[in-house]
Amino acid sequence: MEITIIAGARPNFMKIAPIIDVIKIRKEQGVEVDYRLIHTGQHYDKKMSGDFFEQLGIPEPHANLEAGGGSQAEQTAAIMVRFEKELMENPTDLVLVVGDVTSTMACAIVAQKLRTRVAHVEAGIRSGDWTMPEEINRLVTDSITNYFFTTSEIANRNLKTSGVEEERIFFVGNTMIDTLLKQMPRFRQPDVWNTLGLRVKEYIVMTLHRPANVDQEDSLNNLINTIVESSNGMPLVFPVHPRTAKMLENAGIKAPNLHLIDPLGYLEFNYLVQHAKAVVTDSGGITEETTVMGIPCMTLRDNTERPETCNIGTNELLGTNPAAIPPAFEKLLEGNWKKGSIPELWDGKTAERIIDAILKL
Template identity: 70%
Template sequence: MKIDLIAGARPNFMKIAPLIDAIRKAQNEGQNINFRLIHTGQHYDKNMSDSFFEQLRIPQPHVNLGAGGGTQSEQTATIMIGYEKLLLESKSDLCLVVGDVTSTMACSIVAQKLHIPVAHVEAGIRSYDWTMPEEINRLVTDSITNYFFTTTPEASENLRKSGIPDISIYWVGNTMIDTLLMHRSRFQKPKIWDELNLSKKGYIVMTLHRPGNVDEEEKLKSLITEIIENSNNLPLIFPVHPRTAKILFGLGIQYRRLHTIDPLGYLEFNYLVENSLAVITDSGGISEETTVMGIPCITLRNNTERPETVEIGSNELIGTDPSAIKPAMEKLFSGNWKKCGVPELWDGKSAERIVEILIKLNLAQ
């Protein structure tokens, strides 16, 4: 059985890494299973150097489709053309996609049109916000998927409500957490730690990237100001995209305690998160990692496709109104942050479950 593993952005590789390990383990046990790692090139990330792949023990992609930049529609077209050509030259038995990026949707469509079944890892999650491109990608992908691997029972139920039969749904857990648990003992102290003389629980990590938060200049200024004014004089460490950094500089947002730094590698970033007092973010994936690490997470979004991080985990969804920051920070510093747990099956064995299921399905026949 030959499986195409599709990745279009750095988080995709983090979700695929444990699948590669599980496939290799199955191979060593004599199973007829192989993989082809395909990087669509959707996102260019300067931190995805050789060291990134070495750190997470990911092999270099077998194929890079070189989709590059452009609009989402342009990327979709480029990815579809490139993947179709590859499949016509060398067909696979299964197209396995992860997450909700443009590559996930584009490769699923190509595979189905060439009568190759599709497996979706992280299927069924929903924000119910159609203004998010990711939500459209999720809906389209799940509408043409054959095998659905879900992170939570709620995601499985979302699929059932859309008419997917139980026989096609597999609740397996979260492969992103597989990667976190696999490498947690290997987290690396970033340079900023010694440069600022940081201490455990003595700083806050911040990430902001959603257009509604960073592209509206006055909104960004108000958010940063509120965070600074209510952060109890702690340093704020902000790994920031260069484009956002320019916006910050243009707005004159320069505070002594606000430290904007270049994006970090996986091991370095999670070292900062694990040792922080809290994380302020508008990311979905980070709230999964903070939940497992037990770090308070304040999410500046009006909705989330990962409600388990709020219902079970350490995350609080406070919306995007800057006035909501002060009460959230007061709750944090009063020591009254909620107790949290870890969702069931987020145990580091999700990828093994997925590969076991694929082998039982025997898709090569």
């Protein structure tokens, strides 16, 4: 069996690494299975692509479509045109897409139009918020997927409610957690640890990138200032997305304990998270990692496609109103944050379950 694996953006890389590892193992065991890795180029700078491939031991892709940049429509079109050519020249038994980025949707559409089966890893998650491009990607991808690999029983229910037959749904767990558990012993201290004089459990990690939080100067200013005022002087370490950095610069946002740093590699960033007092974010994937590492997490969004991180894990959904931030920090600093636990099947063996299920199919 030949499996074409799609990776396009930073969140994808963590999800495909363990899948490739398992395919290699099964091949060495004499199983007739191989893969072709396609990098769409959706994220194309060094920190968002190259470093992740190197640190996670992902081999060089068989092809890079170099379809980065442009608007949503331009990027989707570029990926589709280039992946269609790639797939026609290199037919496969199955196209495997992961997550909810533009590449996920675009390549699923192309595969189905070329009569190639599609498997979606991390299928069925929903925020219910159609203003998020990722939600549109999820809905479209799952509407044309053949095999659904899910991270939670909530995702299973979402798919069944939408009419997907139970025999096409495989509850396998979370491949991003496979990567996290494998790489945890290799986490490494970033240079900023000593530069900023950081100490274990005495700083906060921040990540913000969603348009609702960073695209309006006034609201971004209000959000950051409220976090600064609530932090009790504790260092706030903020690896800044280039787009967000520009907004912060334009807004003139500064504070003595607010440290804007360059984006970090996977091993360095997760070292910071693992040793932080807490994380303040609007990312979905980070809430899964903090749940497994037992780190308090505040999510500055009005909804989440990963409710299990709130129901079971260490995450709390604060919304986008800055008024929710001070009481959350008060609870954190008083030591009253919930402990949380790890969701079912988030055990480091998800990729094995995925590949074994595909081979049986």
